[in-house]
Amino acid sequence: MLAGENIIFRTIEPKDIDCLLAWENDTKNWKVSNTFVPFSRKIMEEYIYSAQDIFSTKQIRFIIQDKLTNVQLGCVDLFEYDPFHLRAGVGILIDKDHRNKGIAKEAIELLKEYSFKHLKLKQLYCSVGASNNVSIQLFLQSGFIQTGIKKAWLNYGESWEDELFFQCLTKND
Numbered sequence: 001m002l003a004g005e006n007i008i009f010r011t012i013e014p015k016d017i018d019c020l021l022a023w024e025n026d027t028k029n030w031k032v033s034n035t036f037v038p039f040s041r042k043i044m045e046e047y048i049y050s051a052q053d054i055f056s057t058k059q060i061r062f063i064i065q066d067k068l069t070n071v072q073l074g075c076v077d078l079f080e081y082d083p084f085h086l087r088a089g090v091g092i093l094i095d096k097d098h099r100n101k102g103i104a105k106e107a108i109e110l111l112k113e114y115s116f117k118h119l120k121l122k123q124l125y126c127s128v129g130a131s132n133n134v135s136i137q138l139f140l141q142s143g144f145i146q147t148g149i150k151k152a153w154l155n156y157g158e159s160w161e162d163e164l165f166f167q168c169l170t171k172n173d
Helices: 014-024 027-033 041-050 103-118 133-141
Strands: 007-011 060-066 072-082 087-094 123-129 145-155 160-169
Touching: 007 103, 014 041, 014 072, 060 103, 072 103, 087 103, 103 123, 103 133, 123 133, 133 160
Parallel strands: 087 123
Antiparallel strands: 007 060, 060 072, 072 087, 123 160, 145 160
């Protein structure tokens, strides 16, 4: 188990299915997760049982849990894990009832520690829609730097949005 000051990370478990379904099937989250259809319970169960080994699946999801109450606060993902180039993508979702409490910042710091110390990664990266100011500020405050922009990259039906690319390298780079 990975522990911060107020949160812990743990791998997903079958008991998390209702929480994960609520987050993944909330259409307000679809814009940032590139989701187009809801997940079924069966698909989510299969995911829970298959997505636990970063070395075979190239991804891992941690539940962010309150250290004192054990309440599920959100989740954080490492994806596109590349053991040769020593990098992985980052995704984070905080439950709407627990936002603006510093949880995301602490979770990103804990994820950086895990990634750089335990996985020995050289860098983490993420892509954020240009209008997602909350996420942009989160990653900038967490030591990520914007290194690129993809013009008119995200299609939102009636409009297109740029996507910003951020990277965080180990401290010695």
